[in-house]
Amino acid sequence: xxxxxxxxxxxxxxxxxxxxxxxxxxxxxxxxxxxxxxxxxxxxxxxxxxxxxxxxxxxxxxxxxxxxxxxxxxxxxxxxxxxxxxxxxxxxxxxxxxxxxxxxxxxxxxxxx
Numbered sequence: 001x002x003x004x005x006x007x008x009x010x011x012x013x014x015x016x017x018x019x020x021x022x023x024x025x026x027x028x029x030x031x032x033x034x035x036x037x038x039x040x041x042x043x044x045x046x047x048x049x050x051x052x053x054x055x056x057x058x059x060x061x062x063x064x065x066x067x068x069x070x071x072x073x074x075x076x077x078x079x080x081x082x083x084x085x086x087x088x089x090x091x092x093x094x095x096x097x098x099x100x101x102x103x104x105x106x107x108x109x110x111x112x113x
Contacts, residue, residue, distance in 0.1 A: 002040060005029045006047035006095065014055040022048045022091070023098040030102030037103050044099025049092030056087050 006029050010022040026044040034040040060068045060080070068080035077083060 002029055002033050002035075002043040002099070003047045005033065006044055006099065007051055010048050010051040010095070011054060014051060019091075020094075022051065023094050026095045026098035027102040027105075030099035031106050034099065034103035034106060037100055037107075040103040041096045041100040045092040045096030048095025049088040052091035053084060053088045056084055060084075 006022075006026050009025045009029070013021045013025065026048060030040040030044060034043075056068075065080040068083045072078070072080050072083045075083070075086075077086075
């Protein structure tokens with residue numbers, strides 16, 4: 001459930017808003033529906049990594065990966081696919097840490113009551 005919430009909202013907002021909105025979405029979604037720290041981290045990681053991968057492919061496929069190939073050369077990577085892998089890893093870490101933070105804040109306020 002948490003994975004779907006984060007994925008759908010991040011994917012939809014990726015067309016309109018900037019990249020860090022996904023972190024806010026993962027934080028709030030985990031704050032509201034998160035159960036455990038491990039599951040929340042992996043739900044945020046996988047949801048945002050997948051959303052960023054699809055959004056990057058939507059931009060890269062129509063231009064035959066020209067820009068991604070040039071960025072790969074600039075970063076001294078073997079090909080454009082590695083730019084996609086790095087993008088997924090960075091997005092996954094942002095989403096995972098945000099979701100983990102959300103569930104830990106929820107846990108902290110629950111203990112305070």
